[in-house]
Amino acid sequence: MQVLQRSMAACLCLLLAAPSAAWPQAPAEGVPRPQAGKAKARAPYQSGELHGDERILHALSRFTFGPRPGDVDVVRSIGLDNWFEQQLHPASLDFTDLNARLAEFPAMQWNPENLLFRIPSNAIIRQALDGKVSIPERGALHAVYEDQIYRVAEKRQEKAEKQHADLNKPALGGTPMAAPAGMPAGIEVQAERSESPTPLSKETIGASAAPSESGSMMAATQSPSAMDPIDIDPILALPAQQRVSKLVLMQPAEIDGFFKSLRPIQHVALEAGLSPEQRETVGDLENPERLVVEELTAQRLTRDIYSTAQLQEVMTDFWMNHFNVYLRKNEATPYYLVSYERDVIRPHALGKFEDLLEAVAHSPAMLLYLDNAESIGPDSVAAERAKMAAARRPGNQKKAREGLNENYARELMELHTVGVNGGYTQADVTQVARILTGWTVERPQRGGGFEFDPNRHDPGTVKALGQKFKDHGEMEGRDLLHYLATRPATAQFVSRKLAIRFVSDDPPQSLVDRLAKTYLSSGGDISAMLRTLYHAPEFWLTNVYRAKVKTPIEFVVSAVRASDAQIDNLRPIANELRTLGMPLYGCVPPTGYDWQASTWVSTGALVDRMNFALNLAASRLPGITTTWSPQADSSAGTLLAADAPNAESEESRLEAQIVAGGVSDSTRSAVMQQFQQQSAQATQVASARPFAAQVLRQQQGPSPLERQDQLLAGLLIGSPEFQRR
């Protein structure tokens, strides 16, 4: 029935679409093309080429995270081809606005070692508690370590007490397993973290936006160390620098109680007026690891929303997904991801594929994520030593070194280069894993970098993929990467994936071949491939116009861009991505997220998209404000019935702003019906009691007219047309 119903719908589409097929494909001179806001939505199976503003809209929808108001005009004025070339050469663009926004996150410029030291992970704190890491002697950082050590020690204590209690009475059940404290750093912790596929737990992202979580409220009433609310307010009233100093000088038990007692509104007050560095200090004192994850997420969303180098960000997103690394692989991963995105992926996003592949293969993030850091050659010096050690201490329960790990070797071929049908066997996987032994990470718990360890490297020449790879240390692996990067199968694999991202879910083979040809002739030049794509006739066919369904990140970011929202808090956006099943850095398997429609269109997801649209448009997301009517700031409340905007013009205005290329007649009439209903009510209020509306606005928020606009905008963002690009 499912199938039957869908095919009936398709037939219906064809019938209804027939009249629009008679549209002139190339309008004669003097015949005005429809304006952006009025353009009829076109059915995707129409043949022919795109023209005029539709070309601009199409390019903007594919090479950016969606147009912002005014973008079409800008591109029209500088010319589409010029705009595209600018996007391929982002260095020439103006980053003043973006840089000002990114200045909010100073820690995002640090290297992993510095980041781990200054915003310590739980693993670092446990090491400090056990005397393996020295504690900074003074200043705010000293306080951070003292506070975190206090918390870890307290957890250990609680746990010991609970175990004692458990021994004396039967278990009551229903108690979730507490995070094990005091466990040795490393592997065991990694396992603990990776057990749940739900990435970015609420505690890690949403928490400081919503410290009203029952946990902290409970603590406020139960914990003997919780501060009386009276003590908090005077601290919040202090000037910024004194406020931070006061926190730094508090004793660990005191500051623990302070944060546990803090109500959401007080949390906002605590951060008010702080410099970025001061805000980071406060975040560090409260929960260091969460600070890193929040800033990592926030800087990414800031770039996606505001960067002028949109294509670079779209490609960064593409490669972050192609070379996926899961945030919760282990406790150091969030710290390494900062550098992974900033130093490995983004600088190469428009460069040469082989350089990118090399950089990824040398990155601690990938080496740890896919376990190559632990892989040991079966005949290596390290393996011999381990065997001898084991023989000396039989029955040793310590985890034995497991030897070769094939995880990265397999994904390198299956997911990063030649693809699953790239013509390799299981024996090749094992041999490739041998070649890559010794590629590891120096002191991974402390943020160390890439290291080639000759003791772990498997000696001897390896035959893999029909080639001989001579053993010359690290170069053996680099030869392998070069070999893989220059395979026609890799050209095809990468080309198809690009075509799926930029053109359609089922791209024509002719286009894929065109891209693969450029790949091979240009030495894997990603910009050259994008230029080929831009100039390919297949890219400009009307049947690919709006053929792609937006993934959650594309939907959410494009909605924020289209609404020109004022954003003081990015957490609701990060949370929405989790709700929609696409959290940033949260894809557990190495496959990355899918680009195809079927993954993202589901019943639950559509409800969530519609609700996000309504909430965004009505400024109901905390810290995100949208303004729809030009008069809203000053005089909206004083509008009388006579001044009320004409229904149609209001709809056109919002439609032109939000949905590039316009909506269908049926969508428009569904929206208009709402507008007219609301309008009638608003007019009644306004005419019956002219001042009532103004008073209402001042006391209760938006005026009826603003509420109309919010509903209209919400409906447009939730419309089928806006779900496509």
Place this chain on the structure above:
Amino acid sequence: MNTSRRFFLRNGALAVAGTTAIPSFLVRSVLAQTTSAPNRRLVVIFQRGAVDGLNMVVPYREKNYYSMRPTIGIPQNQVVDLDGFFGLHPSLASFKPLFDHGNLAIVHAVGSPDMSRSHFDAQDYMESGTPGLKSTQDGWLNRALQAEDALCRCGHTPFRAVSLGADVPRTLAGTVPAIALSNLNNFSVGGRGPAPSQAASAFEAMYGESRDRIFHPAGEETFEAVKMLRAANPSQYTPSAGADYPNSEFGNNMRQIAQLLKANLGVEAAFTDVSGWDTHQNQGNVNGQLANRLKDFSDSIAAFWRDLGDDAGNVTLVTMSEFGRTARENGTGGTDHGHANAMFVLGGEVKGAKVYGKWPGLDNDQLNEGRDLALTTDFRDVLGEVVTRTLGASNLELVFPGARLAPANFLRLV
């Protein structure tokens, strides 16, 4: 079809008149009445993090069990005896009556043949149903529903495949539409209330009239689901007397699955997961971390079973976890990543009161790689039998490609 469902159909027709010309969900619902889908429901529970099967279903006659687990072993006099060889962890006591009544079967030394000890790989392989193969796009439970479709052009409601959680899990990914819900009460557009919001009506008209070949059907599906849920009002199904769900996330999920099943929304497959099993450290024995998790687990499932009452007859529930844990306890009072595990199969048609599977033994030379319970039953043999008997999916090559399942090898537990 019970009264409230029929009531909904009639009133639903009035409710949507004027918004969409042909309410397609009505057409489908009518079909659902006439062509009878197999009236069986399958509930799948994933214990994420790798539960310690040897302390869940204890082989208490194995001498080596106690020498390998000096501090975490469950003493013989504390296990809930099942058959003179195996006994349940005392925190699973609420499973004992289900076992004794013949509704609960246990399979031991079962799991994925893949040797991965990585949580995410092993979960991925189990959920895709293709151990060792990363390129599989969909999940085994979705393919089981596809296999059912091949047999029967039955009408289906949007609640056919449901997951209690934030997103559709890998297990349910695929071409058969699935709904993910974390809270039944939040499943509505533009706020909840007795009547659809203004925004919801506008969206319904918009998607209903849309010519978009993807969003038109998806939109209809969505509003059908939202309306069905509102009309069925599952919150009216308060748990039956004696069904005491623990106040935990898992307990809530099980309660909501029971509500959906009792509301007759057409659920065929439901999924949820429960985590906290990765007990590397101080897992405890009769009491402790694992004991607490097991209590929540078994009490939630026992409450679910009791809650269903008469409906329980055509429900089958199966539990799984990505791998077992090491036979020996480690240096920190816990266990590390192992291999084979135990699965529970509960249902009206289950031939329970028995521990199935060939027991490989726990002597040192019987262990997998010298450290874990060896595997004697492929989890796909269990799931293959369950989907054949519940969803009627007989094309097992579609459900578990490459596994070459043969009904002759099934354990005959359903």
